[in-house]
Amino acid sequence: MQSLNKGKLFIIGIGPGDTDFMIKRASDAIMESEIIIGNDFYLDLIKPLIGDKEVIYSSMGKEVERARRCIELAETKKVAMISGGDPGIYGMAGIVIEIIKRDNSGVEYEVIPGVTAATAAASKTGSPLSGDYATVSLSDLLTPIEIIEKRLDLAFQMGVPVVLYNPKSNGRPHNLAIALEKALKYKNKDTPVAVVKNSHRSGEEIRYYKLSELFEDDEFVDMRSVVIIGGEESEFIGDDENIRGIVTPRGYDRKYVY
Template sequence: MEVLPLQSRDRTGGRLYIVSTGPGDLQQMTPRALKALAEADSVIGNAFYLDLVEPLLAGKEVITSSMGREVERAKKALERAEHETVAMVSGGDAGVYGMASIVLEVVERSGSSVPVEVVPGVTAALSAASRLGSPLSGDFVTLSLSDLLTPWEVIEERLDLAFRMGVPVALYNPRSNGRPENLAKAVAIARRHATPTTPVGVVKNAFRKGEEILVTTLEAFEDRLDFVDMRSIAIVGGEESRLWRRDADVRGIITPRGYHRKYVY
């Protein structure tokens, strides 16, 4: 079976970039993402993510869309990409709970020959982890607590399996106004398998205005759930994760990779 590239430079006409903008600070965007936006005639995306890259959009047609209209957004981007260069903006990494899958599904079902390129970026779990120290140094799991597209029963089963593994778990979409109880349920599942002193870190608005960081333990976290919102990432440590301290101050979380079992340092 021959696998062809998603994008052909030989085709005349338009093209479609699915551009990952990273955590929101322009300095965290990749050079390729910056170049794709520079090449675009029009840029489409959720208003929140468009605002974060607003300095890069001068002279371009900007088409804003709201949450819940992802399919419509994907169809509009593909339609315009037949005759111009279009950038579909997606926060974090477009392939991790982002716009890449729905855009590619729309392209696939339409039978379109428009060249498509997915431009990767820094996903939220990694940007949050960098603010916490090194909580995701080895194996880890990412799970979304949003049950808009995945039944809660499925999410519960996945949470139970993940926490049984004893590895760190990064929780996306942890606590919405409409479903604030989902995070409490996830913490209850974690408590079945993890010790009360397991480190927990939350980063709100990573690399953006209003950034806040909380480092606590799984037991104490139950009293701080109201700190968390949909612009947060919560990371529950694994069996070997520990608080990173300097004297009496907690600086973050470290999950050792295992060097201490092989080397003296």
């Protein structure tokens, strides 16, 4: 989208936050920008790239204000809006572009992709998302819980792996239990599950469960976790004493001899 002004807005996905897992275009755009704006947590992860640039810190729950501010600033300056993961997947791109469209703004913008939480977590657990899969966020801050429950029902009936974003927080500790109870309606109780906490970041932890086990005790899961629930064909790699990951076959065994 082109503009007559000299500013530009970069809406940047930084992936998990480790700069080694950020695409080059993202780091280049940060270096090119005059102003960096974003949530405190994500800005702290990329401090080495920010240097002495002007930084505007924003907290959770201030997404609309943050979006309006970055659009205003980008009228005349190059601005980097920082988003965790991929900005177009539960990230900041949606609200920023909604406001640009609603206000008929002429701001020039570029959305720069990043590694989303589902694929970041999956890479640590083998290949659980080899084919089709679904993602559902359990956060009901913007989406009513009734709609989330409907989506969960439909997703689990598909028989594919399901990745749960925002699985549990202090403000909504029971949404994960609701999701797991629905999963057990459609999936085998021994379905493999991986919980990845702080994927590709300091404090990373990975635990494996059978579906019924996680339903019985989900204490390990928090807001920094991603929960990957296997599909009909998903299998643990290794045995019960030494689980090394999860693989979901795509069907090569039905078509080829190997």
